[in-house]
Amino acid sequence: MIYKRLMCCLMLLICCAAYSRAQNASPYVINATNKPYLLRSFLMFEGKKRTHVISVGTPEKINYAYDLKQGALLEVWRGDFMDVKEMWQDRGEPQLAKPLGTVLPLSAAPALAVLADKDAAWPDSIAFDDLQNQGYVLDKSKMPTFLYTANGAEVSDKITVLNGGTALSRTISISNGKQPLYCRIAAAATIDAHKNNTYTVGNKTYTVTVAEGTKAFIRKTQSGKELLVQLANASDSLTYSLTW
Known part of the structure; x- marks a missing residue:
């Protein structure tokens, strides 16, 4: 009788342990359904916990x-x-959210910067208090446009889905700028220019297409190449798409 009770207890412990492992192994997946899903969280990127991510x-x-x-x-x-x-x-x-699927890492560096000249090094970051978030607004499809002030300018950053999911489009607009700004679209070991304002980044990892009339230029850096555009006017904007 004692032996049977011990065996029952052992089997119960084994079942509980198996259930616990299954629970720990199972992800808690969230997806957008009929409208975009906006999630604030911490996120690991390039080995660092990013604390102000959406x-x-x-x-x-x-x-x-x-x-x-x-x-x-x-x-x-x-x-x-x-x-x-x-x-x-x-x-x-x-408090970490984990992206699912195959993730294409881009950059944690700011999109906009003031450069002494077109050959000056791109900054790794903006000091915490030098960028003031102004929240975001939603368009009719519930996609956000992020608003902030930095480098003496008011900035809006709108990212939308193109053609049912073929690409992402990004439009960065500035107003009340006090000095010319540069926008870094991409940084990689290699960037190659093609016709129709198109650039392949990395080993054809992804493709950037800038809007017609935009004067983008590629420059060499110590670690590879960068694709930049100057926003020279107090009110200016840049649109490009990202396909991968």
């Missing part, structure tokens, strides 16, 4: 993560949106 998932399953304190498009991906298990299970101590 990620946007879309019904077209083309998603991105954005650093609100740098004005930086961190990464993009297709497929399922986020695993939020570490945010929502128990106390969610790590």
